[in-house]
Amino acid sequence: MKYVIRILFIAVVALVAIGYYHKNSGDHLTGDKWVGLGILGASFILMPLFIYHRWKDKKVKDYMLTEENLQKMRNHGEEEKTDKN
Template identity: 70%
Template sequence: MKYFIKILFVAILLLICIGYYYKNIGNHATGDKLVGVGILVSAFILMPLFIYHRWKNKNVKDYMLTEENLNKMRDYEKENNKP
Protein backbone atom coordinates (compact mmCIF):
# COMPACT_ATOMS: atom_id res chain seq x y z
CA MET A 1 0.00 0.00 0.00
CA LYS A 2 2.86 2.35 0.87
CA TYR A 3 4.48 1.93 -2.54
CA PHE A 4 1.17 2.30 -4.36
CA ILE A 5 0.58 5.63 -2.61
CA LYS A 6 4.08 6.83 -3.53
CA ILE A 7 3.67 5.80 -7.17
CA LEU A 8 0.25 7.46 -7.34
CA PHE A 9 1.69 10.67 -5.85
CA VAL A 10 4.48 10.79 -8.43
CA ALA A 11 1.99 10.09 -11.24
CA ILE A 12 -0.24 12.94 -10.05
CA LEU A 13 2.72 15.32 -9.89
CA LEU A 14 3.72 14.35 -13.41
CA LEU A 15 0.16 14.82 -14.64
CA ILE A 16 -0.02 18.31 -13.14
CA CYS A 17 3.42 19.25 -14.53
CA ILE A 18 2.49 18.00 -17.99
CA GLY A 19 -0.73 20.00 -17.74
CA TYR A 20 1.18 23.19 -16.98
CA TYR A 21 3.57 22.41 -19.83
CA TYR A 22 0.63 22.14 -22.25
CA LYS A 23 -0.74 25.42 -20.95
CA ASN A 24 2.61 27.14 -21.57
CA ILE A 25 2.91 25.94 -25.16
CA GLY A 26 -0.52 27.28 -26.02
CA ASN A 27 -2.89 24.34 -25.66
CA HIS A 28 -4.88 25.76 -22.75
CA ALA A 29 -7.86 23.40 -22.93
CA THR A 30 -5.79 20.23 -22.67
CA GLY A 31 -3.57 21.74 -20.00
CA ASP A 32 -6.54 22.77 -17.88
CA LYS A 33 -8.05 19.28 -18.19
CA LEU A 34 -4.83 17.57 -17.14
CA VAL A 35 -4.30 19.85 -14.16
CA GLY A 36 -7.95 19.43 -13.14
CA VAL A 37 -7.79 15.64 -13.35
CA GLY A 38 -4.59 15.66 -11.31
CA ILE A 39 -6.16 17.77 -8.58
CA LEU A 40 -9.34 15.66 -8.51
CA VAL A 41 -7.40 12.39 -8.31
CA SER A 42 -5.26 13.77 -5.50
CA ALA A 43 -8.30 14.97 -3.55
CA PHE A 44 -10.66 12.02 -4.04
CA ILE A 45 -8.32 9.04 -4.42
CA LEU A 46 -4.87 9.82 -2.98
CA MET A 47 -5.94 11.59 0.22
CA PRO A 48 -8.49 8.95 1.35
CA LEU A 49 -5.98 6.17 0.63
CA PHE A 50 -3.29 8.01 2.58
CA ILE A 51 -5.59 8.69 5.53
CA TYR A 52 -6.77 5.07 5.60
CA HIS A 53 -3.18 3.80 5.42
CA ARG A 54 -2.06 6.00 8.32
CA TRP A 55 -5.05 5.29 10.59
CA LYS A 56 -5.87 1.62 9.91
CA ASN A 57 -4.28 0.19 13.09
CA LYS A 58 -4.82 3.13 15.39
CA ASN A 59 -7.25 3.41 18.28
CA VAL A 60 -9.24 6.63 17.98
CA LYS A 61 -9.93 6.73 21.73
CA ASP A 62 -6.23 7.33 22.37
CA TYR A 63 -6.53 10.71 20.63
CA MET A 64 -9.80 11.89 22.22
CA LEU A 65 -9.99 14.06 25.32
CA THR A 66 -11.86 11.72 27.61
CA GLU A 67 -11.83 12.00 31.38
CA GLU A 68 -9.46 9.06 31.60
CA ASN A 69 -6.96 10.65 29.21
CA LEU A 70 -7.19 13.99 31.02
CA ASN A 71 -6.37 12.23 34.30
CA LYS A 72 -3.39 10.51 32.64
CA MET A 73 -2.09 13.88 31.44
CA ARG A 74 -2.50 15.42 34.91
CA ASP A 75 -0.69 12.50 36.53
CA TYR A 76 2.10 12.73 33.96
CA GLU A 77 2.54 16.45 34.66
CA LYS A 78 2.66 15.86 38.42
CA GLU A 79 5.33 13.16 38.03
CA ASN A 80 7.54 15.17 35.68
CA ASN A 81 7.33 18.54 37.43
CA LYS A 82 8.83 17.39 40.71
CA PRO A 83 11.82 19.52 41.81
Protein backbone atom coordinates in the same frame (compact mmCIF):
# COMPACT_ATOMS: atom_id res chain seq x y z
CA MET B 1 -0.40 -0.48 -0.15
CA LYS B 2 2.68 1.66 0.40
CA TYR B 3 3.84 1.17 -3.18
CA VAL B 4 0.38 1.88 -4.61
CA ILE B 5 0.31 5.18 -2.74
CA ARG B 6 3.77 6.10 -4.01
CA ILE B 7 2.86 5.27 -7.61
CA LEU B 8 -0.35 7.30 -7.34
CA PHE B 9 1.57 10.23 -5.88
CA ILE B 10 4.04 10.16 -8.77
CA ALA B 11 1.14 9.95 -11.22
CA VAL B 12 -0.58 12.96 -9.64
CA VAL B 13 2.62 15.01 -9.73
CA ALA B 14 3.17 13.98 -13.35
CA LEU B 15 -0.37 14.99 -14.34
CA VAL B 16 0.02 18.40 -12.73
CA ALA B 17 3.45 18.87 -14.33
CA ILE B 18 2.11 17.91 -17.76
CA GLY B 19 -0.76 20.33 -17.26
CA TYR B 20 1.52 23.22 -16.42
CA TYR B 21 3.73 22.35 -19.38
CA HIS B 22 0.72 22.60 -21.69
CA LYS B 23 -0.35 25.86 -20.06
CA ASN B 24 3.11 27.37 -20.53
CA SER B 25 3.21 26.27 -24.16
CA GLY B 26 0.00 28.18 -24.85
CA ASP B 27 -2.67 25.45 -24.78
CA HIS B 28 -4.50 26.61 -21.64
CA LEU B 29 -7.60 24.46 -22.07
CA THR B 30 -5.67 21.18 -22.29
CA GLY B 31 -3.37 22.27 -19.47
CA ASP B 32 -6.31 23.02 -17.20
CA LYS B 33 -7.78 19.59 -17.92
CA TRP B 34 -4.54 17.80 -16.97
CA VAL B 35 -4.09 19.84 -13.81
CA GLY B 36 -7.72 19.21 -12.89
CA LEU B 37 -7.33 15.47 -13.37
CA GLY B 38 -4.27 15.51 -11.15
CA ILE B 39 -6.04 17.42 -8.39
CA LEU B 40 -9.12 15.19 -8.61
CA GLY B 41 -6.91 12.10 -8.39
CA ALA B 42 -5.12 13.51 -5.37
CA SER B 43 -8.36 14.48 -3.64
CA PHE B 44 -10.57 11.48 -4.30
CA ILE B 45 -8.13 8.58 -4.72
CA LEU B 46 -4.74 9.34 -3.18
CA MET B 47 -5.81 11.12 0.00
CA PRO B 48 -8.45 8.55 1.11
CA LEU B 49 -6.02 5.68 0.47
CA PHE B 50 -3.31 7.47 2.43
CA ILE B 51 -5.63 8.20 5.36
CA TYR B 52 -6.85 4.59 5.43
CA HIS B 53 -3.28 3.29 5.30
CA ARG B 54 -2.12 5.52 8.19
CA TRP B 55 -5.14 4.90 10.46
CA LYS B 56 -5.42 1.16 9.87
CA ASP B 57 -5.12 -0.84 13.15
CA LYS B 58 -5.14 2.28 15.33
CA LYS B 59 -7.33 2.75 18.37
CA VAL B 60 -9.35 5.92 17.92
CA LYS B 61 -9.98 6.05 21.68
CA ASP B 62 -6.27 6.80 22.24
CA TYR B 63 -6.66 10.06 20.32
CA MET B 64 -9.93 11.24 21.89
CA LEU B 65 -10.12 13.62 24.83
CA THR B 66 -11.78 11.35 27.35
CA GLU B 67 -11.67 11.94 31.09
CA GLU B 68 -9.08 9.16 31.43
CA ASN B 69 -6.77 10.73 28.82
CA LEU B 70 -7.17 14.18 30.38
CA GLN B 71 -6.16 12.75 33.75
CA LYS B 72 -3.07 11.16 32.18
CA MET B 73 -2.06 14.51 30.66
CA ARG B 74 -2.54 16.28 34.01
CA ASN B 75 -0.45 13.66 35.84
CA HIS B 76 2.26 13.88 33.19
CA GLY B 77 2.44 17.68 33.60
CA GLU B 78 2.69 17.35 37.39
CA GLU B 79 5.51 14.79 37.08
CA GLU B 80 7.52 17.18 34.90
CA LYS B 81 7.11 19.99 37.44
CA THR B 82 8.38 17.81 40.29
CA ASP B 83 11.34 16.58 38.20
CA LYS B 84 12.51 20.16 37.53
CA ASN B 85 12.59 21.09 41.25
